Amino acid sequence: xxxxxxxxxxxxxxxxxxxxxxxxxxxxxxxxxxxxxxxxxxxxxxxxxxxxxxxxxxxxxxxxxxxxxxxxxxxxxxxxxxxxxxxxxxxxxxxxxxxxxxxxxxxxxxxxxxxxxxxxxxxxxxxxxxxxxxxxxxxxxxxxxxxxxxxxxxxxxxxxxxxxxxxxxxxxxxxxxxxxxxxxxxxxxxxxxxxxxxxxxxxxxxxxxxxxxxxxxxxxxxxxxxxxxxxxxxxxxxxxxxxxxxxxxxxxxxxxxxxxx
Amino acid sequence: xxxxxxxxxxxxxxxxxxxxxxxxxxxxxxxxxxxxxxxxxxxxxxxxxxxxxxxxxxxxxxxxxxxxxxxxxxxxxxxxxxxxxxxxxxxxxxxxxxxxxxxxxxxxxxxxxxxxxxxxxxxxxxxxxxxxxxxxxxxxxxxxxxxxxxxxx
Numbered sequence: 001x002x003x004x005x006x007x008x009x010x011x012x013x014x015x016x017x018x019x020x021x022x023x024x025x026x027x028x029x030x031x032x033x034x035x036x037x038x039x040x041x042x043x044x045x046x047x048x049x050x051x052x053x054x055x056x057x058x059x060x061x062x063x064x065x066x067x068x069x070x071x072x073x074x075x076x077x078x079x080x081x082x083x084x085x086x087x088x089x090x091x092x093x094x095x096x097x098x099x100x101x102x103x104x105x106x107x108x109x110x111x112x113x114x115x116x117x118x119x120x121x122x123x124x125x126x127x128x129x130x131x132x133x134x135x136x137x138x139x140x141x142x143x144x145x146x147x148x149x150x151x152x153x154x155x156x157x158x159x160x161x162x163x164x165x166x167x168x169x170x171x172x173x174x175x176x177x178x179x180x181x182x183x184x185x186x187x188x189x190x191x192x193x194x195x196x197x198x199x200x201x202x203x204x205x206x207x208x209x210x211x212x213x214x215x216x217x218x219x220x221x222x223x224x225x226x227x228x229x230x231x232x233x234x235x236x237x238x239x240x241x242x243x244x245x246x247x248x249x250x251x252x253x254x255x256x257x258x259x260x261x
Numbered sequence: 262x263x264x265x266x267x268x269x270x271x272x273x274x275x276x277x278x279x280x281x282x283x284x285x286x287x288x289x290x291x292x293x294x295x296x297x298x299x300x301x302x303x304x305x306x307x308x309x310x311x312x313x314x315x316x317x318x319x320x321x322x323x324x325x326x327x328x329x330x331x332x333x334x335x336x337x338x339x340x341x342x343x344x345x346x347x348x349x350x351x352x353x354x355x356x357x358x359x360x361x362x363x364x365x366x367x368x369x370x371x372x373x374x375x376x377x378x379x380x381x382x383x384x385x386x387x388x389x390x391x392x393x394x395x396x397x398x399x400x401x402x403x404x405x406x407x408x409x410x411x412x413x414x
Contacts, residue, residue, distance in 0.1 A: 044264060051267040055274050094289050159278030166281035169289060188288065197290035205282075 025221040028142075032150050032220075035143035045148040046155075053114040053149070054156030058163070060113055061106060065164040068105060069171020072096055076172075077180055086176075087186035091194045093172030098195060098204045099260065102165035104252050107211035110157055111244035115219035118149055119240040122223030123233035146220055153219070157212025158205055165204065203259045210251060215244045300327060300346040301385040305359045305372075310341045311395025313361055313370045319345055321374045326351045329372065345372065345389075354379040355387070361395040370395060 039046050076092040122145060125131050131141040169191075176182045195201070219240045226236035307313075310332060319327040327347035335342050347353070356377030363370050383389070 047271050048264075048267055050271045050274065055270045058274060058277075098285065098289065156274070159274060159281075162278050162281040162285065166284050166289075169285075191289055195290045197286055201282075201285050201290050 021221075021225070024225060025217065028146070028221050028224060029217055031142050032147050032217075035140060035147045036151065038140075038143040039147040039151050042148075045144070046151050049148045049152030050156055052117065053110075053152050054159060057110060057113045057156070057160060060109055061160050061164050062167050064105065064109060065102075065167035066171040066174075068101055069093060069097065069168035069173075070175045072101075072168070073172035073175030073180075077176060077182070086180075086182050087190055089172070089176045089182055090187040090191035093176070094169055094191045094195050095200065097165045097168040097172075098200050100252070100256070102168065103161045103204055103207035103211055104248060106161040106164045106208065107157065107215055107248040108245055110153075110160060110212070111215045111219070111241055111248065114153065114156070115215050115240045115244050116237050118153075118216070118219040119223040119226070119237045120233060122146075122149075122220065123226035123228075123236050126224070126226060127228040127230070127233060129228075146224065150216055150220060153216025154209070154212050157215065158208045161208030161211075162205065199260075206259075207252065207255050210255060211248050214247045214251060218244045218247065299349040301349060302330060303345050303347060303383050303385070303387050303389055305343045305345060305389040305392050306335075306338070307341045307343060307361065307392050307394050309394040309397060310343065311361055311363075311370055311397060313343070313372070313395065317369060318371045319347060319374060320371055321351065321353070321376070326374065343372075347383075352382040355381045355383055356391060357383060357389060358391045358393065359389045360393040363396070 072093045073089060076089045077086055080086045080088055080092065122131075125141075125145065131145070134141045134144060173187065177184045177187050222236040222240045222243070226232045313329065313332065315329050315331055317329045318325045319329065327345055330344040330346045332341055332343050334340075345359070353374055354377045356379040358375040358377065360373045360375065361370055362373045377391070
């Protein structure tokens with residue numbers, strides 16, 4: 001009897017804490033929106049955060065994009081060659097990158113590179129009572145800390161995803177045309193004939209905006225909600241990566257099923 | 262000093278992003294090749310359109326001169342009515358042939374226009390009377406088989 005009560009108790013507690021986190025995260029998002037005006041009035045705060053989340057992520061984005069593009073070029077070539085249509089390699093690389101891999105891999109790297117930094121920074125600020133100190137000085141920590149980071153993430157992520165797609169295509173070009181020797185004209189012209197600006201490129205950009213929103217708000221909330229201890233901050237950082245990655249992959253499936261009918 | 266440096270780096274990031282988007286739009290996507298702007302619409306009737314789809318290219322001597330606008334089924338005459346959007350720069354005689362071709366063996370289908378000898382030109386809303394349907398592979402095979410069978414008798 002006691003075990004049964006325990007089971008229901010645990011179940012209820014799990015649901016209640018999940019619901020609490022969902023609600024608190026949504027509340028944080030709306031508070032961020034309300035205090036957003038400050039982050040544009042004092043634009044240097046936002047630009048500083050774009051530097052930390054966007055510019056410092058640039059190296060990892062460019063390097064991984066180039067390797068992803070090269071792998072796509074190689075693997076695509078091996079398969080397409082069997083059907084005698086190795087010129088279609090340009091289409092394959094471009095569509096795979098612009099539609100899927102650009103936004104998704106960028107978001108995963110972004111969560112690992114920038115999201116963890118945001119969570120750890122805010123968690124540590126909370127642990128060392130810097131956030132409370134701000135409130136004591138009548139400075140809203142949401143306006144001063146959260147909102148600039150939110151907008152920085154929202155701005156950086158689509159830029160990084162666009163750069164990722166383009167560098168990846170250059171990586172595919174490097175392998176397919178310069179190394180293997182696929183005809184250059186066919187590589188680009190087949191790509192142009194089959195990649196649609198409004199359907200493929202814009203839809204990829206919409207994906208990257210959605211992923212940027214998800215990764216940033218998750219990282220911010222986990223940091224803001226972290227227990228103010230060393231262990232709490234480390235757990236929050238781990239959760240940021242796990243939840244962001246799963247959210248990005250889940251959202252990707254939903255968005256894809258809506259977009260490319 | 263510190264702040265100016267950060268501004269420069271963020272500026273570089275934004276410029277790179279815009280350059281990448283521009284390259285995607287022009288080099289990878291079809292934003293530049295879509296230069297058909299002002300068009301006039303003519304109609305054509307087909308008994309069978311095969312796999313023709315809206316936005317399929319219309320070609321004259323292999324050059325893309327327009328795109329298919331809509332395809333509807335006429336329930337009174339039981340044929341397909343295809344609206345063709347043709348670029349204003351190109352004019353065709355009234356007795357132009359509209360044929361449905363396939364690019365390559367398994368490629369997409371397009372409409373090929375072959376100019377006739379009429380002195381009057383096609384105007385917006387006109388009907389192309391000379392049309393040739395898409396080749397349906399099954400029909401072709403069955404015709405071939407029947408002719409073979411009749412030869413042997």
